Every structure is written in structure tokens, then in C-alpha cells.
Amino acid sequence: MDRKQELIDKLTGIRSSRKSYYRKLNSTIEELKNKNKQLEVINQLTQLHVNNSWEEVSSYIASRVSRVLDFDRFVLTLIDRSEFCFYISEQTDANWHCHLIKRQYQTDAALSITEFKKLLQKDISSHYGETVCLENQTGKIYGFLTLLNDKKTEYSAENLEFFKRFGEHTRVFIxxxxxxxxxxxxxxxxxxxxxxxxxxxxxxxxxxxxxxxxxxxxxxxxxxxxxxxxxxxxxxxxxxxxxxxxxxxxxxxxxxxxxxxxxxxYQFADVNPNDAVEDALGLIGYQLSVSEISIKKKLDRTVPHVRGSRQQIEQVIINLLLNAKDAVQERKEPLIIIGTTLKHIEKRPYVSIYVWDNGIGIEQENISKIFNPFFTTKAKKKGTGLGLSISLGIAESHGGKLMADSKVNEYCQFSLLLPVQNGEGGEENEEGARS
Ligand SMILES: Nc1ncnc2c1ncn2[C@@H]1O[C@H](COP(=O)(O)OP(=O)(O)OP(=O)(O)O)[C@@H](O)[C@H]1O
Ligand SMILES: [Mg+2]
Structure with a gap:
């Protein structure tokens, strides 16, 4: 027995009882598990895609880091000249959601963590936080990662080291x-x-x-x-x-x-959305009807006028109609519905000019790509892949949106949403061609 104990002591180098040896072993295993988890979290950064928006980046980072560290809120701060963008992620119902706060701050070129913390305090008062810098090769700070807590929280030296290392890896991705x-x-x-x-x-x-x-x-x-x-x-x-x-x-x-x-x-004026639709149809309606496509109009005559460039709005409608025409080409009973309606998004009224078709639809994986310039699924000579990216640019220059909704082989609907000026826009009407 003595010999055995002696052997264990020699093998393990631990001059203690067997009980304390196992305790030590357990804590080493725990430590290794923790390290593994940390490595896994750092590794998961590779799942982020360059196409992700900053909001998505912030909430993803928050969800990953929360597996290792406890905190109430996570802030990804990006500095673009004097503009500070705080992407603040908070957890609700097990999911992390991000909102953006933008601020103009006149700061020196060299901003320290302490100065930054003071700035952040202005927007998120009474908090305790840990911050790491994001700086480029030339040493210029372009952002920060911050863990925020409502109550004072002390992180262990090991956890702080992990957060620093995590910041290093995030820096490359950002x-x-x-x-x-x-x-x-x-x-x-x-x-x-x-x-x-x-x-x-x-x-x-x-x-x-x-x-x-x-x-x-x-x-x-x-x-x-x-x-x-x-x-x-x-x-x-x-x-x-x-x-x-x-x-x-x-x-x-x-x-x-x-x-x-x-x-x-291309000057902004008062535009009647229904007139823009009629004019666009006047320009290419013939082209559509010779392709034996049924065109159905669902114009809501009560929609308010919008501020915009009539030619540009018509240009978007024409792009959408031409896309719909291409999409229904192989259908037995090709149908395009074009309509106008009033719609509220985040309590703001918009006039929606929508084009619905019963064509081939868009694959889910392509939905996020269709607005990219040069993205096309059409034959080389047929499509340049610019129609939708130009249309999106026009929608945004009008303070509006261009949205797509589709089910493969069933339908596709694009909606050009143009903001209604203050004082206009009453009750919301039925939205969508089929609903
Ligand atoms: N109504 C639709 N139904 C199915 N797919 C569509 C529809 N509208 C657009 N798409 C898809 O989006 C892609 C991009 O459209 P976009 O209008 O930007 O370019 P394009 O039509 O291919 O070329 P261009 O408009 O420059 O001639 C299309 O190639 C097609 O795959
Ligand atoms: Mg097109």
C-alpha cells in the first residue's frame, strides 16, 4: 500500500492525499474545458460573413462571448471620422438584438480608452464596463468592443485575457x-x-x-x-x-x-404614384402584351402623392416589370399584377408600388444577392445584373425602400416603398397583390 502511494506521488508529483489529487485533476479538467470553450468562441468568428450588417455582427459577437463571460449589454463601436456608431446588443428571450446609436463627437485623432468610456457614459449612463480597442496596422483606433454591466462586475485575470485575445481576432474580421x-x-x-x-x-x-x-x-x-x-x-x-x-x-x-x-x-416634384405606373405601362405595356402576358392593375386611387423624380420612379417600375416579364416567360398562364397601396412600416406611412408575378421566383439563397451590382441569373447577353441595384439606389435616394418577397416556382413580389410627406397618409390599405 505504502509503495502504491509512493508510486502515485512519484508519478503525479503531488505530495498530497489521493482526494486532493482528484480535486486538483478535476479543476484542471474544468480549466481545460473553459479554455476549449474560449477557443471555440474565437473559432466561431469565422462564421461571420463580410456581407453581414454591423448590427448582425454586434449581436453575433454578443451571443458568442456570452457563452464564456457574463454581461448585460455588448457594444461594438465604430468610428468614421467624427461619427461614432454604437451598435448596442441586448438579450431578450434568449436572442440578442442590436440597435444603433449615432453620435457626432469632435475628438482628437488619438483617442484613449478612458476618453472613449467618458463618451459612452454620455449615451449609456451609470454602467460599468470592460473595453478593448480595435486599432489598425498603423496604430489608428477605429473602434472598440465593450462589455457593459448594470452592477459593478470584476472579471478574473484569465477572463480579461480572453476578452483581449478575442478583441485581437475580431479586429482582423472587422x-x-x-x-x-x-x-x-x-x-x-x-x-x-x-x-x-x-x-x-x-x-x-x-x-x-x-x-x-x-x-x-x-x-x-x-x-x-x-x-x-x-x-x-x-x-x-x-x-x-x-x-x-x-x-x-x-x-x-x-x-x-x-x-x-x-x-x-431628375428634380424632385410632386408625383402621383398611379400616374407613374400608367406611364411606365404606356412605355412597355405593348412589349408585355405581345408576349401574351396578362397584366392586371390594382391601383388604389386614394394613395397620396409623393415627393420624387417621376422619371426615376418610372425607371424602377420598368425594371421591375421587365424582370417580371422574364420570370413568367415559361409559365402556361403568365400573370403580372401591378398595384399601388398605402402601407405603414415602423409607424411611418409609405406608398407601395408593387409588381407581383407568378414566375419562377427567387431561390432563398439568392434573395440577399439580387440587389448586388452584376448579380444575374440570366444568360450573358440578356441581363447585366444592374436593374435592381440601380433601382435600390433610386429607392434610397427617395428615402424609401425596395423589398423582395418570393417563393420559388410560385410567385415573386417587389415593392417600391416611397415615404409619404408629413400630413398625408391615412388608413393603411390591403397590402400585396394576393393578400
Ligand atoms: N421577378 C423576378 N422573378 C425571379 N427572379 C427575379 C425577379 N426579379 C429579379 N430576379 C432575379 O434577380 C436578378 C437580378 O435582377 P436585375 O434586374 O438586377 O438584373 P437582370 O434582370 O439579371 O439584368 P438587367 O436588369 O441589368 O438587364 C435576376 O437575374 C433574377 O435572377
Ligand atoms: Mg432586370
Missing amino acids: ENNILFKDVSEKVNIEAQLIQSAKLASLGEMAAGIAHELNSPLTAILGNSQLLMRRITDEQSNKMLTDIYQCGFRSKKIIQNLLVFSRQEE
């Missing part, structure tokens, strides 16, 4: 993300430039043709009216009315083309 967002913005601007150059030359061409056709059309309209007055025979008169109406429709299409091609008219 730097990549900033770079990616920067590049995407540049690609987007470039794409818009290409598209506006394309539109400008198209506009010029359209304007030339429209002017050429204007004079013969004026003659057709004028002369058919004269003849209608002179000829009383019923059958001939009916034929003349037909000529007049067709000529009138052509004239309207040409006027629309002229308005559409006038680039300098």
Missing part, C-alpha cells in the same frame, strides 16, 4: 469587413456610372426617334380629326376614330419616351 464594404461601395458607384451612361445614350436615341415621329403623328391626328368631322358615314367614321385613337396612343408613348430621356429632369 478590418476585412470595412474594406469589403468600401470596395462594394466603389463597385456600386462604378456600376451606376455605367448604367447611367447606358441610359444616357439610350435616352438620346429615344429622344431622336421621338422627335422624328412627332411630326408625322401630328399630321395623322390632325387630319383624322378633320376627316371625322367631314365624313358622316358610320362605318368610315368608326375606322377614322380607330386611326385617331391609335395615333393618340402613339403620341402618348412618344411623350413618355421624351420625358424619360430628359436626364436633367
Whole structure:
């Protein structure tokens, strides 16, 4: 027995009882488990994608770190010149949710943690926190990670070391993300430039043709009216009315083309959403009807007017209609519904101009990509993948949104949401083409 004990002591190097040896072993195992958990949390940072929004990044980090450390709130702070963005994540019902607070602070180039804590205190008063810096290769601080607690909390040296190391790894991801967002913005601007150059030359061409056709059309309209007055025979008169109406429709299409091609008219004015829909349909309705697509209009005549550029709004509607046309191509009974309605989002009223189709729909995994410039699932010569990214840009420049909803092989609906000016916008109407 003595020999055995001696052997254990020699093997373990622990000059103590067997009980305390196991206690020590248990605590070592616990420590290793904890270390493993910490490594796992750091490893899980690779699950973040550069396409994730900063809100998603903040709540994801909070949810991961909370597996190792206790805290009430997590703040990812990003500094862009003098603008501070605090992405604050809090836990409700087991999920972490993030909200953003933006602040303008005039600070020196070199901002220390202590100064930062003072700034944060202004927005989130009476809290205790641990902060690590995010600084780039040149030593410039561009953000902070902060754990906030309502009550004073002391973290162990080991936990603080973990948070520091976690900050180091997060720094790499955040730097990549900033770079990616920067590049995407540049690609987007470039794409818009290409598209506006394309539109400008198209506009010029359209304007030339429209002017050429204007004079013969004026003659057709004028002369058919004269003849209608002179000829009383019923059958001939009916034929003349037909000529007049067709000529009138052509004239309207040409006027629309002229308005559409006038680039300098991108000025904001009062726009009737229903008129914009009618004009867009006037421009491409024929193209749709020859493809034997049924077009159904569900215009709510009571929707308020919006502030915006009529040509740009029409441009979005045309893009959406052309996409819908492509999507229903293979359908037996192709149907497109275009409508207007009033909708409230976060208590703000918007006019929704929606285009619904019973086409191929969009795969779930593609929904987040369709607004990216150059993303297309169409044949090389058919699509440039710019339509939706330009349309989104236009929606945002109007303070609005462009939303997509789809079920593969069933339907697809795009809604252009334009904000209603103060004082307008009453009761919400039925939303959606099918609901
Ligand atoms: N109504 C729709 N139904 C199904 N998929 C759609 C619909 N609208 C858009 N998409 C998908 O979104 C992609 C991007 O659309 P977008 O309008 O930006 O580009 P595009 O139509 O491919 O090319 P472009 O408009 O520049 O000619 C399309 O390639 C298609 O995969
Ligand atoms: Mg398109």
C-alpha cells in the first residue's frame, strides 16, 4: 500500500492525499474545458460573413462571448471620422438584438480608452464596463468592443485575457469587413456610372426617334380629326376614330419616351404614384402584351402623392416589370399584377408600388444577392445584373425602400416603398397583390 502511494506521488508529483489529487485533476479538467470553450468562441468568428450588417455582427459577437463571460449589454463601436456608431446588443428571450446609436463627437485623432468610456457614459449612463480597442496596422483606433454591466462586475485575470485575445481576432474580421464594404461601395458607384451612361445614350436615341415621329403623328391626328368631322358615314367614321385613337396612343408613348430621356429632369416634384405606373405601362405595356402576358392593375386611387423624380420612379417600375416579364416567360398562364397601396412600416406611412408575378421566383439563397451590382441569373447577353441595384439606389435616394418577397416556382413580389410627406397618409390599405 505504502509503495502504491509512493508510486502515485512519484508519478503525479503531488505530495498530497489521493482526494486532493482528484480535486486538483478535476479543476484542471474544468480549466481545460473553459479554455476549449474560449477557443471555440474565437473559432466561431469565422462564421461571420463580410456581407453581414454591423448590427448582425454586434449581436453575433454578443451571443458568442456570452457563452464564456457574463454581461448585460455588448457594444461594438465604430468610428468614421467624427461619427461614432454604437451598435448596442441586448438579450431578450434568449436572442440578442442590436440597435444603433449615432453620435457626432469632435475628438482628437488619438483617442484613449478612458476618453472613449467618458463618451459612452454620455449615451449609456451609470454602467460599468470592460473595453478593448480595435486599432489598425498603423496604430489608428477605429473602434472598440465593450462589455457593459448594470452592477459593478470584476472579471478574473484569465477572463480579461480572453476578452483581449478575442478583441485581437475580431479586429482582423472587422478590418476585412470595412474594406469589403468600401470596395462594394466603389463597385456600386462604378456600376451606376455605367448604367447611367447606358441610359444616357439610350435616352438620346429615344429622344431622336421621338422627335422624328412627332411630326408625322401630328399630321395623322390632325387630319383624322378633320376627316371625322367631314365624313358622316358610320362605318368610315368608326375606322377614322380607330386611326385617331391609335395615333393618340402613339403620341402618348412618344411623350413618355421624351420625358424619360430628359436626364436633367431628375428634380424632385410632386408625383402621383398611379400616374407613374400608367406611364411606365404606356412605355412597355405593348412589349408585355405581345408576349401574351396578362397584366392586371390594382391601383388604389386614394394613395397620396409623393415627393420624387417621376422619371426615376418610372425607371424602377420598368425594371421591375421587365424582370417580371422574364420570370413568367415559361409559365402556361403568365400573370403580372401591378398595384399601388398605402402601407405603414415602423409607424411611418409609405406608398407601395408593387409588381407581383407568378414566375419562377427567387431561390432563398439568392434573395440577399439580387440587389448586388452584376448579380444575374440570366444568360450573358440578356441581363447585366444592374436593374435592381440601380433601382435600390433610386429607392434610397427617395428615402424609401425596395423589398423582395418570393417563393420559388410560385410567385415573386417587389415593392417600391416611397415615404409619404408629413400630413398625408391615412388608413393603411390591403397590402400585396394576393393578400
Ligand atoms: N421577378 C423576378 N422573378 C425571379 N427572379 C427575379 C425577379 N426579379 C429579379 N430576379 C432575379 O434577380 C436578378 C437580378 O435582377 P436585375 O434586374 O438586377 O438584373 P437582370 O434582370 O439579371 O439584368 P438587367 O436588369 O441589368 O438587364 C435576376 O437575374 C433574377 O435572377
Ligand atoms: Mg432586370
